[in-house]
Amino acid sequence: MELKNITIESNNGNFNYALFPALEGVSAELQKISSSHSVFYIVDSKVYKLYKPIFDDLVNRDDLFVFTATEENKSFDSLFTLYDFLLNRNTDRGSYIVVVGGGITGDTGSFAASTFMRGTKLVLVPTTLLAMVDSSIGGKTGVNYKKYKNFIGSFYEPEAVISSVKFLETLDxxxxxxxxxxxxxxxxxxxxxxxxxxxxxxxxxxxxxxxxxxxxxxxxxxxxxxxxxxxxxxxxxxxxxxxxxxxxxxxxxxxxxxxxxxxxxxxxxxxxxxxxxxxxxxxxxxxxxxxxxxxxxxxxxxxxxxxxxxxxxxxxxxxxxxxxxxxxxxxxxxxxxxxxxxxxxxxxxxxxxxxxxx
Ligand SMILES: NC(=O)c1ccc[n+]([C@@H]2O[C@H](COP(=O)([O-])OP(=O)(O)OC[C@H]3O[C@@H](n4cnc5c(N)ncnc54)[C@H](O)[C@@H]3O)[C@@H](O)[C@H]2O)c1
Missing domain, CATH: 1.20.1090.10 (Dehydroquinate synthase-like - alpha domain)
Structure with a gap:
Protein backbone atom coordinates (compact mmCIF):
# COMPACT_ATOMS: atom_id res chain seq x y z
CA MET A 1 0.00 0.00 0.00
CA GLU A 2 1.13 3.52 -0.81
CA LEU A 3 2.76 5.33 2.10
CA LYS A 4 1.06 8.58 3.07
CA ASN A 5 3.69 11.01 4.16
CA ILE A 6 2.29 14.45 4.78
CA THR A 7 4.66 17.34 5.24
CA ILE A 8 3.31 20.04 7.48
CA GLU A 9 4.79 23.50 7.95
CA SER A 10 5.41 24.75 11.48
CA ASN A 11 6.99 27.83 12.98
CA ASN A 12 10.08 25.77 13.89
CA GLY A 13 10.72 25.16 10.21
CA ASN A 14 9.16 22.08 8.67
CA PHE A 15 8.15 19.06 10.63
CA ASN A 16 6.88 15.90 9.15
CA TYR A 17 3.54 14.21 9.67
CA ALA A 18 4.26 10.67 8.61
CA LEU A 19 1.25 8.40 8.49
CA PHE A 20 2.09 4.78 7.75
CA PRO A 21 -0.14 1.90 6.72
CA ALA A 22 1.91 -0.50 8.92
CA LEU A 23 3.33 -0.23 12.44
CA GLU A 24 6.80 -1.12 11.15
CA GLY A 25 6.94 2.33 9.54
CA VAL A 26 6.42 3.96 12.95
CA SER A 27 9.06 1.74 14.63
CA ALA A 28 11.62 2.50 11.91
CA GLU A 29 11.13 6.28 12.29
CA LEU A 30 11.40 6.09 16.08
CA GLN A 31 14.48 3.87 15.82
CA LYS A 32 16.18 6.58 13.72
CA ILE A 33 15.63 9.13 16.50
CA SER A 34 16.88 6.73 19.23
CA SER A 35 20.05 6.00 17.30
CA SER A 36 21.28 9.60 17.60
CA HIS A 37 19.58 11.11 20.69
CA SER A 38 18.65 10.28 24.24
CA VAL A 39 14.95 9.49 24.14
CA PHE A 40 12.30 9.14 26.85
CA TYR A 41 8.84 7.79 26.25
CA ILE A 42 5.48 8.74 27.76
CA VAL A 43 3.02 6.05 26.67
CA ASP A 44 -0.74 5.57 27.16
CA SER A 45 -1.18 2.52 29.44
CA LYS A 46 -3.60 0.72 27.09
CA VAL A 47 -1.32 1.28 24.12
CA TYR A 48 1.66 0.02 26.11
CA LYS A 49 -0.16 -3.18 27.00
CA LEU A 50 -1.44 -3.76 23.45
CA TYR A 51 1.78 -2.94 21.61
CA LYS A 52 4.43 -3.89 24.20
CA PRO A 53 6.82 -5.68 21.78
CA ILE A 54 7.23 -2.43 19.81
CA PHE A 55 8.38 -0.56 22.92
CA ASP A 56 10.58 -3.44 24.12
CA ASP A 57 12.55 -3.04 20.89
CA LEU A 58 12.75 0.75 21.10
CA VAL A 59 13.47 1.76 24.68
CA ASN A 60 14.69 0.52 28.08
CA ARG A 61 11.69 -0.04 30.32
CA ASP A 62 13.22 2.39 32.82
CA ASP A 63 13.10 5.22 30.27
CA LEU A 64 9.40 4.72 29.59
CA PHE A 65 6.61 6.29 31.65
CA VAL A 66 3.24 4.54 31.47
CA PHE A 67 0.41 7.08 31.66
CA THR A 68 -3.23 6.28 32.44
CA ALA A 69 -5.32 8.46 30.13
CA THR A 70 -8.17 9.95 32.14
CA GLU A 71 -9.31 13.58 32.34
CA GLU A 72 -8.49 13.46 36.11
CA ASN A 73 -4.89 12.56 35.23
CA LYS A 74 -4.65 15.48 32.79
CA SER A 75 -3.49 17.46 35.80
CA PHE A 76 -0.70 19.28 37.60
CA ASP A 77 -0.15 16.19 39.78
CA SER A 78 0.68 14.18 36.65
CA LEU A 79 2.97 16.95 35.42
CA PHE A 80 4.95 16.91 38.67
CA THR A 81 5.30 13.11 38.41
CA LEU A 82 6.47 13.48 34.82
CA TYR A 83 8.97 16.21 35.75
CA ASP A 84 10.40 13.88 38.43
CA PHE A 85 10.61 11.05 35.91
CA LEU A 86 12.56 13.29 33.51
CA LEU A 87 14.71 14.83 36.23
CA ASN A 88 15.74 11.42 37.57
CA ARG A 89 16.97 10.45 34.12
CA ASN A 90 19.06 13.56 33.52
CA THR A 91 16.86 14.66 30.63
CA ASP A 92 18.17 17.86 29.05
CA ARG A 93 17.03 20.23 26.33
CA GLY A 94 18.61 18.08 23.65
CA SER A 95 16.66 14.99 24.76
CA TYR A 96 13.64 13.79 22.85
CA ILE A 97 10.36 13.06 24.56
CA VAL A 98 8.18 10.73 22.53
CA VAL A 99 4.53 10.89 23.58
CA VAL A 100 2.43 7.94 22.43
CA GLY A 101 -1.33 7.86 22.89
CA GLY A 102 -4.57 9.75 22.40
CA GLY A 103 -5.33 13.40 23.07
CA ILE A 104 -5.15 13.12 26.86
CA THR A 105 -1.66 11.62 26.88
CA GLY A 106 -0.66 13.93 24.02
CA ASP A 107 -1.84 17.15 25.70
CA THR A 108 -0.31 16.26 29.09
CA GLY A 109 2.96 14.84 27.74
CA SER A 110 3.40 17.76 25.32
CA PHE A 111 2.84 20.29 28.10
CA ALA A 112 5.48 18.49 30.21
CA ALA A 113 7.88 18.54 27.21
CA SER A 114 7.17 22.22 26.52
CA THR A 115 7.85 23.32 30.09
CA PHE A 116 10.58 20.98 31.34
CA MET A 117 13.77 23.09 31.25
CA ARG A 118 11.75 25.56 29.11
CA GLY A 119 11.29 22.94 26.42
CA THR A 120 12.75 19.65 25.24
CA LYS A 121 12.37 18.09 21.79
CA LEU A 122 8.94 16.56 21.30
CA VAL A 123 7.72 13.78 19.01
CA LEU A 124 4.04 12.83 18.96
CA VAL A 125 2.74 9.38 18.10
CA PRO A 126 -1.06 9.76 18.04
CA THR A 127 -2.87 6.44 18.47
CA THR A 128 -6.53 7.52 18.45
CA LEU A 129 -8.38 8.92 15.43
CA LEU A 130 -9.06 12.14 17.35
CA ALA A 131 -5.37 12.60 18.08
CA MET A 132 -4.39 11.77 14.48
CA VAL A 133 -6.74 14.32 12.92
CA ASP A 134 -6.89 16.97 15.59
CA SER A 135 -4.97 17.14 18.87
CA SER A 136 -1.52 16.33 17.48
CA ILE A 137 -1.72 19.22 14.97
CA GLY A 138 -1.60 22.89 15.88
CA GLY A 139 0.66 22.88 18.91
CA LYS A 140 -1.91 23.23 21.70
CA THR A 141 -0.80 21.49 24.89
CA GLY A 142 -2.33 21.62 28.34
CA VAL A 143 -3.90 20.19 31.44
CA ASN A 144 -7.20 20.68 33.26
CA TYR A 145 -7.27 23.02 36.25
CA LYS A 146 -9.92 22.70 38.96
CA LYS A 147 -13.19 22.35 37.00
CA TYR A 148 -11.76 24.09 33.94
CA LYS A 149 -10.81 21.91 31.00
CA ASN A 150 -7.53 22.58 29.12
CA PHE A 151 -7.20 25.78 31.12
CA ILE A 152 -3.45 25.85 31.67
CA GLY A 153 -1.23 25.14 28.69
CA SER A 154 1.07 26.35 26.00
CA PHE A 155 1.57 26.44 22.26
CA TYR A 156 4.41 24.07 21.45
CA GLU A 157 5.13 22.35 18.16
CA PRO A 158 6.50 18.82 17.93
CA GLU A 159 9.52 18.02 15.77
CA ALA A 160 7.50 15.28 14.13
CA VAL A 161 4.17 13.48 14.21
CA ILE A 162 4.47 9.79 13.37
CA SER A 163 1.61 7.31 13.27
CA SER A 164 -0.05 4.36 11.62
CA VAL A 165 -3.70 3.60 10.89
CA LYS A 166 -3.00 0.12 12.35
CA PHE A 167 -3.33 1.61 15.84
CA LEU A 168 -7.00 2.23 15.11
CA GLU A 169 -7.75 -1.49 14.88
CA THR A 170 -7.67 -1.80 18.68
CA LEU A 171 -9.57 1.40 19.41
CA ASP A 172 -12.95 1.22 21.16
N1 LIG B 1 -4.52 19.76 21.78
C1 LIG B 1 -5.56 19.89 21.00
O1 LIG B 1 -5.56 20.66 20.04
C2 LIG B 1 -6.78 19.05 21.27
C3 LIG B 1 -7.80 19.00 20.31
C4 LIG B 1 -8.90 18.18 20.56
C5 LIG B 1 -8.98 17.44 21.73
N2 LIG B 1 -7.97 17.54 22.65
C6 LIG B 1 -8.02 16.76 23.89
O2 LIG B 1 -7.92 15.38 23.55
C7 LIG B 1 -8.49 14.61 24.59
C8 LIG B 1 -9.29 13.48 23.99
O3 LIG B 1 -8.43 12.71 23.21
P1 LIG B 1 -8.82 11.22 22.78
O4 LIG B 1 -10.21 11.19 22.28
O5 LIG B 1 -7.73 10.71 21.93
O6 LIG B 1 -8.92 10.47 24.19
P2 LIG B 1 -7.90 9.61 25.06
O7 LIG B 1 -6.53 10.10 25.02
O8 LIG B 1 -8.58 9.46 26.37
O9 LIG B 1 -7.97 8.19 24.36
C9 LIG B 1 -9.20 7.49 24.33
C10 LIG B 1 -9.06 6.09 24.92
O10 LIG B 1 -8.39 5.26 23.97
C11 LIG B 1 -7.30 4.55 24.59
N3 LIG B 1 -6.37 4.33 23.50
C12 LIG B 1 -5.52 5.21 22.93
N4 LIG B 1 -4.97 4.67 21.82
C13 LIG B 1 -5.48 3.41 21.70
C14 LIG B 1 -5.31 2.36 20.76
N5 LIG B 1 -4.55 2.51 19.66
N6 LIG B 1 -5.97 1.20 20.96
C15 LIG B 1 -6.79 1.04 22.06
N7 LIG B 1 -7.01 2.01 22.95
C16 LIG B 1 -6.36 3.19 22.78
C17 LIG B 1 -6.89 5.45 25.72
O11 LIG B 1 -6.24 4.73 26.75
C18 LIG B 1 -8.24 6.00 26.19
O12 LIG B 1 -8.87 5.07 27.04
C19 LIG B 1 -9.30 15.55 25.45
O13 LIG B 1 -8.66 15.73 26.69
C20 LIG B 1 -9.31 16.85 24.65
O14 LIG B 1 -9.34 17.99 25.47
C21 LIG B 1 -6.88 18.32 22.44
Missing part, protein backbone atom coordinates in the same frame (compact mmCIF):
# COMPACT_ATOMS: atom_id res chain seq x y z
CA UNK A 173 -15.76 1.96 18.62
CA UNK A 174 -16.89 4.96 20.71
CA UNK A 175 -13.40 6.46 20.48
CA UNK A 176 -13.40 5.86 16.74
CA UNK A 177 -16.78 7.61 16.52
CA UNK A 178 -15.42 10.47 18.61
CA UNK A 179 -12.53 10.95 16.15
CA UNK A 180 -14.98 10.79 13.25
CA UNK A 181 -16.83 13.73 14.83
CA UNK A 182 -13.81 15.90 14.05
CA UNK A 183 -13.55 14.44 10.53
CA UNK A 184 -17.23 15.39 9.93
CA UNK A 185 -16.35 18.91 11.10
CA UNK A 186 -13.47 19.15 8.58
CA UNK A 187 -15.90 17.96 5.89
CA UNK A 188 -18.10 20.98 6.67
CA UNK A 189 -15.07 23.30 6.51
CA UNK A 190 -14.01 22.22 3.02
CA UNK A 191 -16.43 21.82 0.08
CA UNK A 192 -14.29 19.30 -1.79
CA UNK A 193 -13.69 17.19 1.31
CA UNK A 194 -17.45 17.29 1.99
CA UNK A 195 -18.09 15.65 -1.38
CA UNK A 196 -15.45 12.99 -0.64
CA UNK A 197 -16.82 12.27 2.85
CA UNK A 198 -20.42 12.22 1.58
CA UNK A 199 -19.40 9.33 -0.65
CA UNK A 200 -17.15 7.45 1.78
CA UNK A 201 -18.71 7.99 5.20
CA UNK A 202 -21.93 6.03 4.98
CA UNK A 203 -22.62 5.68 8.70
CA UNK A 204 -20.52 2.57 9.27
CA UNK A 205 -17.42 2.49 11.47
CA UNK A 206 -15.94 -0.19 9.21
CA UNK A 207 -13.76 2.04 7.07
CA UNK A 208 -11.15 0.50 4.78
CA UNK A 209 -7.47 1.21 5.42
CA UNK A 210 -6.95 3.18 2.23
CA UNK A 211 -9.96 5.40 2.93
CA UNK A 212 -8.76 5.92 6.51
CA UNK A 213 -5.36 7.04 5.26
CA UNK A 214 -7.02 9.56 2.96
CA UNK A 215 -9.51 10.76 5.58
CA UNK A 216 -6.76 11.33 8.15
CA UNK A 217 -4.34 12.88 5.67
CA UNK A 218 -6.90 15.36 4.36
CA UNK A 219 -8.24 16.21 7.80
CA UNK A 220 -4.70 16.84 9.09
CA UNK A 221 -3.99 19.10 6.14
CA UNK A 222 -7.19 21.11 6.60
CA UNK A 223 -6.42 21.61 10.29
CA UNK A 224 -2.86 22.60 9.52
CA UNK A 225 -3.93 25.06 6.82
CA UNK A 226 -6.20 26.79 9.34
CA UNK A 227 -3.69 26.88 12.20
CA UNK A 228 -0.83 28.19 10.07
CA UNK A 229 -3.00 31.28 9.38
CA UNK A 230 -3.49 31.90 13.10
CA UNK A 231 -1.10 30.07 15.43
CA UNK A 232 -2.21 31.81 18.61
CA UNK A 233 -5.95 31.26 18.11
CA UNK A 234 -6.91 34.91 17.69
CA UNK A 235 -9.48 34.63 14.88
CA UNK A 236 -9.06 32.44 11.76
CA UNK A 237 -8.46 29.39 13.94
CA UNK A 238 -11.89 29.87 15.50
CA UNK A 239 -13.17 28.10 12.36
CA UNK A 240 -12.09 24.88 14.07
CA UNK A 241 -14.71 25.58 16.75
CA UNK A 242 -17.54 24.70 14.36
CA UNK A 243 -19.97 22.61 16.44
CA UNK A 244 -17.81 23.08 19.53
CA UNK A 245 -19.83 25.75 21.38
CA UNK A 246 -22.62 23.17 21.55
CA UNK A 247 -20.19 20.24 21.87
CA UNK A 248 -18.20 21.60 24.81
CA UNK A 249 -21.42 22.54 26.64
CA UNK A 250 -22.73 18.96 26.15
CA UNK A 251 -19.45 17.54 27.49
CA UNK A 252 -19.56 19.84 30.48
CA UNK A 253 -23.24 19.23 31.39
CA UNK A 254 -22.65 15.46 31.09
CA UNK A 255 -19.65 15.83 33.46
CA UNK A 256 -17.46 14.61 30.60
CA UNK A 257 -19.18 11.22 30.36
CA UNK A 258 -19.90 12.09 26.70
CA UNK A 259 -16.78 11.93 24.56
CA UNK A 260 -15.52 15.12 22.95
CA UNK A 261 -16.04 14.19 19.28
CA UNK A 262 -19.42 12.60 19.96
CA UNK A 263 -20.56 15.89 21.52
CA UNK A 264 -19.18 17.59 18.40
CA UNK A 265 -21.35 15.46 16.07
CA UNK A 266 -24.45 16.58 17.97
CA UNK A 267 -23.04 20.13 18.14
CA UNK A 268 -22.59 20.27 14.36
CA UNK A 269 -26.31 19.51 14.00
CA UNK A 270 -27.13 22.30 16.46
CA UNK A 271 -24.89 24.73 14.57
CA UNK A 272 -26.50 23.76 11.23
CA UNK A 273 -29.96 24.42 12.70
CA UNK A 274 -28.84 27.77 14.12
CA UNK A 275 -27.46 28.75 10.70
CA UNK A 276 -30.72 27.74 9.03
CA UNK A 277 -32.96 29.43 11.62
CA UNK A 278 -31.03 32.70 11.40
CA UNK A 279 -31.18 32.75 7.59
CA UNK A 280 -27.51 31.92 7.01
CA UNK A 281 -28.18 28.48 5.48
CA UNK A 282 -30.85 27.65 2.89
CA UNK A 283 -33.38 24.87 3.41
CA UNK A 284 -31.77 22.79 0.63
CA UNK A 285 -28.26 23.00 2.15
CA UNK A 286 -29.65 22.36 5.65
CA UNK A 287 -31.40 19.18 4.46
CA UNK A 288 -28.19 17.93 2.79
CA UNK A 289 -25.96 18.75 5.77
CA UNK A 290 -28.31 17.23 8.36
CA UNK A 291 -28.70 14.03 6.32
CA UNK A 292 -24.89 13.75 6.27
CA UNK A 293 -24.47 14.47 10.00
CA UNK A 294 -27.25 12.08 11.03
CA UNK A 295 -25.60 9.09 9.36
CA UNK A 296 -23.60 8.60 12.54
CA UNK A 297 -25.18 7.99 15.92
CA UNK A 298 -24.16 10.11 18.88
CA UNK A 299 -24.94 9.34 22.52
CA UNK A 300 -28.50 8.59 23.66
CA UNK A 301 -27.96 10.47 26.92
CA UNK A 302 -27.68 13.80 25.06
CA UNK A 303 -31.44 13.94 24.55
CA UNK A 304 -31.96 13.80 28.33
CA UNK A 305 -29.68 16.79 29.05
CA UNK A 306 -31.48 19.97 30.09
CA UNK A 307 -31.48 22.61 27.31
CA UNK A 308 -31.22 25.54 29.75
CA UNK A 309 -28.23 23.87 31.41
CA UNK A 310 -26.54 23.41 28.03
CA UNK A 311 -27.20 27.10 27.27
CA UNK A 312 -25.79 28.13 30.66
CA UNK A 313 -22.70 25.96 30.11
CA UNK A 314 -22.09 27.83 26.84
CA UNK A 315 -21.66 31.05 28.87
CA UNK A 316 -18.63 29.49 30.59
CA UNK A 317 -16.97 28.41 27.34
CA UNK A 318 -13.51 29.76 26.53
CA UNK A 319 -14.95 30.88 23.16
CA UNK A 320 -17.01 33.52 24.97
CA UNK A 321 -15.83 37.00 23.93
CA UNK A 322 -16.74 40.16 25.86
CA UNK A 323 -19.54 38.24 27.64
CA UNK A 324 -21.28 37.02 24.44
CA UNK A 325 -21.51 33.39 23.35
CA UNK A 326 -19.99 33.06 19.90
CA UNK A 327 -20.71 30.48 17.23
CA UNK A 328 -19.09 29.42 13.99
CA UNK A 329 -21.75 28.94 11.33
CA UNK A 330 -21.60 27.76 7.73
CA UNK A 331 -23.82 28.85 4.88
CA UNK A 332 -22.69 25.74 3.01
CA UNK A 333 -19.73 23.36 3.30
CA UNK A 334 -16.58 25.48 3.00
CA UNK A 335 -18.27 28.89 3.54
CA UNK A 336 -17.86 30.10 7.10
CA UNK A 337 -19.01 32.87 9.37
CA UNK A 338 -16.77 33.17 12.42
CA UNK A 339 -17.72 34.50 15.87
CA UNK A 340 -21.45 35.05 15.26
CA UNK A 341 -23.47 36.01 18.37
CA UNK A 342 -26.56 33.89 19.00
CA UNK A 343 -29.81 35.15 20.59
CA UNK A 344 -30.97 32.98 23.48
CA UNK A 345 -34.26 31.97 21.79
CA UNK A 346 -32.44 30.83 18.64
CA UNK A 347 -29.79 28.96 20.61
CA UNK A 348 -32.33 27.13 22.81
CA UNK A 349 -34.34 26.18 19.69
CA UNK A 350 -31.12 24.82 18.15
CA UNK A 351 -30.35 22.80 21.28
CA UNK A 352 -33.90 21.39 21.21
CA UNK A 353 -33.53 20.51 17.52
CA UNK A 354 -30.16 18.86 18.19
CA UNK A 355 -31.74 16.75 20.97
CA UNK A 356 -34.60 15.75 18.64
CA UNK A 357 -32.06 14.22 16.20
CA UNK A 358 -30.48 11.88 18.78
Missing amino acids: PNDLLSGLGEVLKYALLDAEFFEYCSEKLTGSLEIGQEDLLTLIGRSARIKNDVVTQDRLDMKARHALNLGHTFGHAIESVSHFSIKHGIGVIAGLRGAAFLAHRTGVMTEAVFTKVIEFLCRYKTDESIKRLDSEMIYTAMQGDKKRLNGEVKFVLISQPGSLLIDVSGKKGDVIASIDFMKSTI
